[in-house]
Amino acid sequence: MKDNRITSGTVRDGKPRKYFTMSFDDGVTQDRRVTQICRDHNFYGVTFFINTGLFGANWPDVGPSQFGRDDVTHIRFTEDEIRTGIYDGFDVQVHTLHHPCLVWYDDQPEKLREEVGGDADNIKRIFGYAPVGMSWPGSELNASETTIKKIIELTDIRYSRCAARATHDFSLPEQFMLWYPSCSLSESCTDELAEQFLKLKPDRDAVFYVWNHAYELDAFDTYGRLERLIKRMSGAEDVICVSNTEFYELFKDEIPAY
Numbered sequence: 001m002k003d004n005r006i007t008s009g010t011v012r013d014g015k016p017r018k019y020f021t022m023s024f025d026d027g028v029t030q031d032r033r034v035t036q037i038c039r040d041h042n043f044y045g046v047t048f049f050i051n052t053g054l055f056g057a058n059w060p061d062v063g064p065s066q067f068g069r070d071d072v073t074h075i076r077f078t079e080d081e082i083r084t085g086i087y088d089g090f091d092v093q094v095h096t097l098h099h100p101c102l103v104w105y106d107d108q109p110e111k112l113r114e115e116v117g118g119d120a121d122n123i124k125r126i127f128g129y130a131p132v133g134m135s136w137p138g139s140e141l142n143a144s145e146t147t148i149k150k151i152i153e154l155t156d157i158r159y160s161r162c163a164a165r166a167t168h169d170f171s172l173p174e175q176f177m178l179w180y181p182s183c184s185l186s187e188s189c190t191d192e193l194a195e196q197f198l199k200l201k202p203d204r205d206a207v208f209y210v211w212n213h214a215y216e217l218d219a220f221d222t223y224g225r226l227e228r229l230i231k232r233m234s235g236a237e238d239v240i241c242v243s244n245t246e247f248y249e250l251f252k253d254e255i256p257a258y
């Protein structure tokens with residue numbers, strides 16, 4: 001099976017480069033439209049973080065409570081749907097089995113191992129590769145220093161994307177287990193940041209990291225913004241599009257996990 005984690009084949013050689021990466025959380029049915037837009041532009045610099053303990057789950061409260069919208073669904077794919085190839089060619093990584101508040105398990109390491117490592121085990125079973133990355137369920141605010149250290153001790157996970165704060169710049173993460181993205185696709189500054197990134201003449205490595213949940217594209221009608229962004233980044237000669245995991249693999253010797 002092809003290793004979906006590694007997409008660009010880039011090698012580090014000391015030359016400063018510009019990297020673009022995206023991610024989407026939760027494994028919801030709107031990912032189908034997102035992956036189609038990516039495929040249309042031959043863009044694979046994106047990672048999907050999924051909850052394999054919640055296959056087929058419907059969370060009807062998300063649309064009304066977050067956006068006041070009954071028509072914005074939050075329904076996860078079933079395992080059978082995923083096995084039809086929705087994520088073929090894309091990097092899939094951990095978002096825990098059941099999306100809990102992980103800090104609850106700081107004194108129950110076996111539960112923490114199960115939530116994080118169990119999701120990784122399922123992803124390996126379905127996709128054929130062992131995950132090294134995750135995104136924090138409910139954001140990094142639901143994790144403590146103990147949570148982070150225990151995950152490193154008990155599992156193979158070495159990076160985790162944050163959500164509570166965005167950098168609005170192109171700086172590399174200082175520690176991979178607290179990887180702050182540049183912005184969310186739902187932020188209107190995305191286009192302006194893309195413009196800045198395209199103009200940037202880097203004297204050091206730079207990364208533009210845009211994250212989202214695909215159901216937010218329904219809520220804010222940002223499919224056009226996504227398509228524009230992917231077109232611009234994949235069309236720029238000096239921008240390298242990488243999955244989150246490929247970025248981690250390229251920089252793991254220089255940036256600590258924690």
Ligand SMILES: [Zn+2]
Pocket residue numbers: 025026095099136137138
């Ligand atoms: Zn989530």
